[in-house]
Amino acid sequence: MPVRHGLLTLLSRGPRHGYQLRVEFEASTGATWPLNIGQVYTTLSRLERDGLVKPGESDEQGRVVYTITAAGREEMVRWFSTPVIHSDRPRDELVIKLAMAVAAKKVDVAEVIHKQRTATMRALQQLTRAKRAATEGAAQRLVLDSMIFQAEAEQRWLDHCEAVLKEER
């Protein structure tokens, strides 16, 4: 669970309250993963239940400050030392759409590819603009880079589909 481990990592830098965690989480992911404050508190109470964080006193504004526990630090280390496996990632609508377009025979596949390629390029242009405007440091830019690489992979795959289908005809 990336939110859970993200919060643990932020807490490893020192005690923080929920609102602070939310702000820091969003800043370091370039606001690409918005969190609502309810999500933050739900996650914190689960972390507390599992003994990974513990609540301290409230500050002058009544906000509870959380501290990471030794078990929490161990869990964070385990997270960073385990690679992410994408085996159960959700199926991609575009892949299914193209496969169906090819199977259906009556659909103009080239047209589906053209439309998608232009749309994906627009998305890529937007991401690139966001990256140029990014001011919150390397973490934010790298998150945007990740989306840029993904959009680029989709674009390449579309080119590949076009070339292969052209040969088939």
Add this chain to the structure above:
Amino acid sequence: MTFVRLAEVARVHGEGATAVHALKGVSLEVDVGELVAVMGPSGSGKSTLLNLAGGLDRPTSGTVHIGEQDLATMRDLAALRRRSVGFVFQDLNLITSLTAAENVMLPRELDGLRSSLARKEAMAVLAEIDAEYLADRFPDELSGGQRQRVAIARALVGERRLLLADEPTGALDTRTGDEILQTLRARSDAGAAVLLVTHEPRYAAWADRVVFLRDGMITDTTDTSLVSAP
């Protein structure tokens, strides 16, 4: 304001049975301050398009304008190219016996500029792309990315308002490639018309507009309104 205009441009290489229709009626405009990227697979006509836009090659039919000038009616194309057009190619062809600064000065000296003035301009353009510190190094003392930035400086020197770049990121790693695009982007933001040819989506995405070329024809551009399926 349009700076380069290609209207219904066709280019046939060779004749008869072996004729290659590299471009088949392409119309494209690049405005002052605009960065346009042309994407397409190898053989789709990208380099041909760029060479026509810069007056390195002439169309079989159709017209090319740079500024107000119709290139077909220009007597001294070479002079126009030197004054107004900067080219950046994948193979950088920097002169190995000259320093970076001297390489950048060269086109201005060929224009008849005094050495001291040419040097001043070269240093200014190197500074603009944060490459001043490379000025006194020779090409074989530079990394691939640094060499490419010097080549870009050379293409920029002397107020050239049209910049044509053919796969300028070549085999560079993506971080260095991003730096090259940063430079081209800054130049277009400063008022140059920039036409970039690339087959890499990540670099095309820096452009204001992306044009897709297939078999010598423009099949799509990102500025036409497109109703995408939900």
